[in-house]
Amino acid sequence: MKKSRYSDNQILAIIKQNEAGVPVPELCRAHGMSSATFYKWRAKYGGMDASLMKRMKELEEENRRLKKMYAEERLKAEIVQEALEKKW
Numbered sequence: 001m002k003k004s005r006y007s008d009n010q011i012l013a014i015i016k017q018n019e020a021g022v023p024v025p026e027l028c029r030a031h032g033m034s035s036a037t038f039y040k041w042r043a044k045y046g047g048m049d050a051s052l053m054k055r056m057k058e059l060e061e062e063n064r065r066l067k068k069m070y071a072e073e074r075l076k077a078e079i080v081q082e083a084l085e086k087k088w
Contacts, residue, residue, distance in 0.1 A: 006033075008053050011041050018042070 006014075018027055018038070028035050045053055 006031075008057070009050060011045060012048070012050060012053065014038065015042055015045060 004011075014027055014031060018024060024035055024038055028038055048056070
């Protein structure tokens with residue numbers, strides 16, 4: 001996964017600036033990002049504080065790891081099933 005140019009704290013600060021009344025185009029120009037990026041961040045992180053954001057990132061990482069583990073185990077199970085179905 002691509003690493004963001006912005007830290008979690010920077011993202012939260014940008015969202016809070018918008019909540020304080022700074023217009024989106026001005027924020028985007030000042031921070032060198034697209035408005036689509038801002039709206040994506042706001043949808044994902046709006047209303048969060050730093051601890052919630054950190055916890056969400058940890059859960060996403062754990063979920064990614066578990067999905068990978070499941071896919072590997074499922075592949076092994078399919079290989080075993082195919083081997084058992086063959087007529088010797």
